[in-house]
Amino acid sequence: AQSVAQPEDQVNVAEGNPLTVKCTYSVSGNPYLFWYVQYPNRGLQFLLKYITGDNLVKGSYGFEAEFNKSQTSFHLKKPSALVSDSALYFCAVRAYGNKLVFGAGTILRVKS
């Protein structure tokens, strides 16, 4: 069975500071990992994904994520947070041919 854990309900950072939103996963076989963002009263937007290759993937709005196979993690990062990054972030995993499974989500609050 596939599963995703986002251990933090909320992450608070100051504008300009680096941010990390954590995600760990469990899946049989090679994982395909995704991050999505949801702004208030908006749909889910795709940020980035890891399929294979380089463990550090870069995505939209300056976000990046690092795939760590030994720790089964795929943490979302950004070197310098913006107030406009405040949103709800979802990590998701899929094994080949299987459904897409989401974590519970993490609220990111960036304060000026």
Added chain:
Amino acid sequence: GAGVSQSPSNKVTEKGKDVELRCDPISGHTALYWYRQSLGQGLEFLIYFQGNSAPDKSGLPSDRFSAERTGGSVSTLTIQRTQQEDSAVYLCASSPWDSVTEAFFGQGTRLTVV
């Protein structure tokens, strides 16, 4: 259209009534998902269609919920005898047959049961 389209965008219904929610996926996408999101909370998986395979219905919360996908394209989620706890945003997503392309989400249907 270019994206996933859901209708209606908002639906208010009386407790006990049946409702149908529609999803038009991106053309050519063989995978289609329904999720439920309550008050900005997490995404609750409901059902997954992939091509001609039997759908994964493991997330449907009760037998009041059902979904079908006609002709491998449009999908309808039906909720019978709606209850107040069914109030939520229902999100539809689609993706191509491969597992490496991200899923694309519609804007959702906000269902309110009064």
